[in-house]
Amino acid sequence: MKTCQVFAAYDRDATTQHGWAYCPMCGSGLVRPTRGEPEKTCENPACAFVLYRNPTPIIAVLIVDGDRFLLCRRKRETFEGGKWCLPCGYIEFHEDYLTAGRREVKEETGLEVEITALLSVASNFLRPDIHTLAVCVLAKPVGGAACPDDDVDELGWFSLGDKLPSFAFSADRHMVERYFATRLSGAPVDLAYARQV
C-alpha cells in the first residue's frame, strides 16, 4: 500500500497569511510579509517582533482490539462535525505527546490505553487557517468504560470489512487502512509515558 504522510484539502501555496493585525508585544501594527513568507514583523523598529506561523501539533490514537478499531463521531458544532475520526487532540505545551494521547483517549472515550508504537506523522492542510502536524500512535485498551464525551457524541468499533462511516480526516482513513493492510509494527515508544505507571 502506498505510503502517504501529506494530506492537503486546499491549494496551500495560495494562502499563507494569518489574520493578526497588531503586535502582541507592543501593540504596533504588523507588517504584511512579502509573498511566500508566512511570518509578519512588527513595524516598530525598537520592538522588531516576528510573528511566526507554524503548524499545530496534535496526537491521534489508533486503538486496536483484535481486528477492530475505534472511531469517534465529532459533535455537530466542531470542525467537520458529524464525521468520524480517531481519538485525537492538541498536545498541551506542558505535555509530552504520549501522555497527551492517553489523556485525549480518556477524555473522548472513557478508555484507558497503553500506547504500543509510533506509527506515522502526517501534515494535514485542512483549511487555510488550520494546518496540523499529527503524530499517529497505535494503542491497545487496558481499562475504563467506553463512553463518548468532550467533543465526541458517539463511539464505534469497526472492522475494515464493515461499511465505514465518513471520515473527517483523510490521514485517519489512510492510517487505519495502512495499518490493517501491512500490520506495520511501527517504532517503539517510551513506556514510562506510554502507559499509566
Ligand SMILES: [Zn+2]
Ligand atoms: Zn512590537
